[in-house]
Amino acid sequence: MTGNGTAPSSAAATRLLIADDHPTIHAGLATLLQAEKPHWEICATASDGREAIARATELRPHLVIMDYTMPHLNGLEATGEIHRALPEIEVLIFTGTQCRHALAEAFHSRARGCVLKSEGPQTLLRALESIRHHDRFRSHGITAVCDDIAATSGKLRTLTDRERETARLIADSKSTKVIAAELGLSIKTIETHRAKVFAKLQVHSVAELVRYALRTGLVQL
Numbered sequence: 001m002t003g004n005g006t007a008p009s010s011a012a013a014t015r016l017l018i019a020d021d022h023p024t025i026h027a028g029l030a031t032l033l034q035a036e037k038p039h040w041e042i043c044a045t046a047s048d049g050r051e052a053i054a055r056a057t058e059l060r061p062h063l064v065i066m067d068y069t070m071p072h073l074n075g076l077e078a079t080g081e082i083h084r085a086l087p088e089i090e091v092l093i094f095t096g097t098q099c100r101h102a103l104a105e106a107f108h109s110r111a112r113g114c115v116l117k118s119e120g121p122q123t124l125l126r127a128l129e130s131i132r133h134h135d136r137f138r139s140h141g142i143t144a145v146c147d148d149i150a151a152t153s154g155k156l157r158t159l160t161d162r163e164r165e166t167a168r169l170i171a172d173s174k175s176t177k178v179i180a181a182e183l184g185l186s187i188k189t190i191e192t193h194r195a196k197v198f199a200k201l202q203v204h205s206v207a208e209l210v211r212y213a214l215r216t217g218l219v220q221l
Contacts, residue, residue, distance in 0.1 A: 014040040019052035020067040049073025056082045068095035076109050083110040090131040101217050107146045113137035152216050158200045166193040171213035
């Protein structure tokens with residue numbers, strides 16, 4: 001394997017580009033692949049989205065292991081650029097992000113595969129084998145998060161616009177009196193909206209509502 005940015009000598013080898021802004025990830029993946037895939041070659045590494053696009057365009061690797069969170073362009077933006085210019089290159093999103101909506105975006109992106117960094121080397125290796133053969137791979141961790149988002153978002157869609165706004169303000173620690181003043185409604189009307197929100201979302205306390213709102217993106221930290 002080579003990491004100097006030059007094209008590998010063996011035309012038959014599977015060539016990989018690693019794009020991640022943490023050098024320890026580069027080193028760890030190199031060690032793993034040397035042990036498990038000695039016939040594969042790391043043709044280059046990149047530390048941000050723009051560099052990943054440049055390296056992919058220059059070296060035409062078979063596979064790109066792409067972090068989600070990187071400077072300049074994130075992994076999904078870089079993946080989109082690579083896919084438009086070089087659709088034959090397969091990209092695996094390999095991410096440690098805890099943002100549920102970022103994971104959902106990765107799941108539905110043009111990347112051929114998605115794996116959480118917490119899921120272990122064997123999952124990563126299975127993913128690389130799959131996308132090398134142009135098969136989609138969505139890891140159990142990614143799929144579980146997206147299934148949960150779909151389920152919780154389904155409940156959120158049952159709220160009316162006013163109930164949704166009331167839920168957001170409750171989750172944002174606003175009192176009934178403050179919400180009523182902010183929305184120009186009576187306290188009794190807000191109490192009615194509150195009761196409907198709790199029933200539709202199947203939550204039983206403000207703490208549960210806050211957790212639900214964070215999970216679905218209704219409010220942000």
